[in-house]
Amino acid sequence: MTTAPTFRPLWRQIRDLIVRELESGAWKPGEAIPPEPELAARYRVSQGTARRAVDALADENLVVRRQGKGTFVATHTEERVSVPRFLRIRRDDGVDEYPGSRLIDVRRSKAGVEASRHLGLRAGEGVIVLRRVLDLAGAPAVLDEITLPGTLFRGLTKDRVEAYRGSMYGLFETGFGVRMLKARETLKAIAADPASAALLAVEPGTPLIAVERVTTTYGERPVELRRGLCATARCHYLNDLG
Amino acid sequence: MTTAPTFRPLWRQIRDLIVRELESGAWKPGEAIPPEPELAARYRVSQGTARRAVDALADENLVVRRQGKGTFVATHTEERVSVPRFLRIRRDDGVDEYPGSRLIDVRRSKAGVEASRHLGLRAGEGVIVLRRVLDLAGAPAVLDEITLPGTLFRGLTKDRVEAYRGSMYGLFETGFGVRMLKARETLKAIAADPASAALLAVEPGTPLIAVERVTTTYGERPVELRRGLCATARCHYLNDLG
DNA sequence: CAGTGGTCTAGACCACATC
DNA sequence: ATGTGGTCTAGACCACTGG
Structure with a gap:
């Protein structure tokens, strides 16, 4: 028997909220998600916390960070350049x-x-x-x-x-x-x-x-x-x- | 021809220094590495930066974090409990x-x-x-x-x-x-x-x-x-x- | 209780891309 | 010049472990 998690970090909750947005199609694959300051404002947290949430998403390959440009919803349509990610x-x-x-x-x-x-x-x-x-x-x-x-x-x-x-x-x-x-x-x-x-x-x-x-x-x-x-x-x- | 990296973040440099310590055997597998405040003091950086370096090592499976106890050098000797990490x-x-x-x-x-x-x-x-x-x-x-x-x-x-x-x-x-x-x-x-x-x-x-x-x-x-x-x-x- | 890692904040500044 | 993500700091506080 496993006990339910008694504590969920703020960044984790934000991450989950963003995932729901992604799931609902608010931002389409290839598009940019809102910049960090905007996410921070929207969810009423510091930019550092918003950033942590986006970091988690990037680690999971749900989004891709591009310095100076923004953070983009991951897509399978730009894989022509290299080898498809799932092809072993x-x-x-x-x-x-x-x-x-x-x-x-x-x-x-x-x-x-x-x-x-x-x-x-x-x-x-x-x-x-x-x-x-x-x-x-x-x-x-x-x-x-x-x-x-x-x-x-x-x-x-x-x-x-x-x-x-x-x-x-x-x-x-x-x-x-x-x-x-x-x-x-x-x-x-x-x-x-x-x-x-x-x-x-x-x-x-x-x-x-x-x-x-x-x-x-x-x-x-x-x-x-x-x-x-x-x-x-x-x-x-x-x-x-x- | 690839150009040499023109910029190396501080946390990256600290990470590399810790890896060298690990490589030299300063801390043996299964042992704890120094706590974050000590690492921060040793390398003259903020604890946040020391932490970032250790985070990177944990992501690479070189060390294992255990809340409340410390950070330990990863080892293959404690895998009897589950399935060996490299066995597919x-x-x-x-x-x-x-x-x-x-x-x-x-x-x-x-x-x-x-x-x-x-x-x-x-x-x-x-x-x-x-x-x-x-x-x-x-x-x-x-x-x-x-x-x-x-x-x-x-x-x-x-x-x-x-x-x-x-x-x-x-x-x-x-x-x-x-x-x-x-x-x-x-x-x-x-x-x-x-x-x-x-x-x-x-x-x-x-x-x-x-x-x-x-x-x-x-x-x-x-x-x-x-x-x-x-x-x-x-x-x-x-x-x-x- | 003290000591460890984990979270969150606020703010300054850097690197990169674009106009 | 502006806006984006990336780095670094200092400090407060929380969660977990073990004496």
């Missing part, structure tokens, strides 16, 4: 490459046991399943199957995905107002089945890394289930332990 | 278990191309190679091959490892004064060779996750090369993306 697959030769994406299909269906469990849906609720192949160094690297709650991604079609220029999470954010904040990945090694092998251009039975990702938005609410099969002949999964 | 392998059933370890052998040899590259040694320098199996849920889960620079781990023997009660990094820290601070892991999927398969109690050819870890101490200096083969039938590799 890298080329063995060390070259930083934004992976190419080929969409296979977009289907509507009912949530199975696994999907409903991970996404917190009732069995049989509508989901959208999207499949694609990521290319790295000119060869297929990852076969992705992305499962989304139908209610959140109503107008999502193959055309819409193909028309969008940028990362998947950029589309989710700008097109559907769903912000991907954290993810938890679970990795296993499996043998390639014939169908997947064909799409990845490897022999059936080739060892692959199976990545299961559950992505969450505000309040740890799960909004994406992603299963990726990674062929690691010329690339690898990278992880830094701090 | 978890049981599928969610049970938190401290893995059992069976040592296979400890050999002295010469650094090969890979080892010398990753550990920054000259080819042919002496290394110690240690092999073991980690058990999870009563079954072999990971086959580890740990390569260490001979000069740093002079008295390391099979007996010494078996006599030590605690994690490998706990032994390195208390027995050899080498503190493991960060690590970078590179994962690939491979098929089990017959020898490894036997030790992991799986069929030859079974897909495994091959984890290559390079662990570093102060100044990003590499001090361990570890190759692990993970059988993921009843466990998985877990990674949180923030």
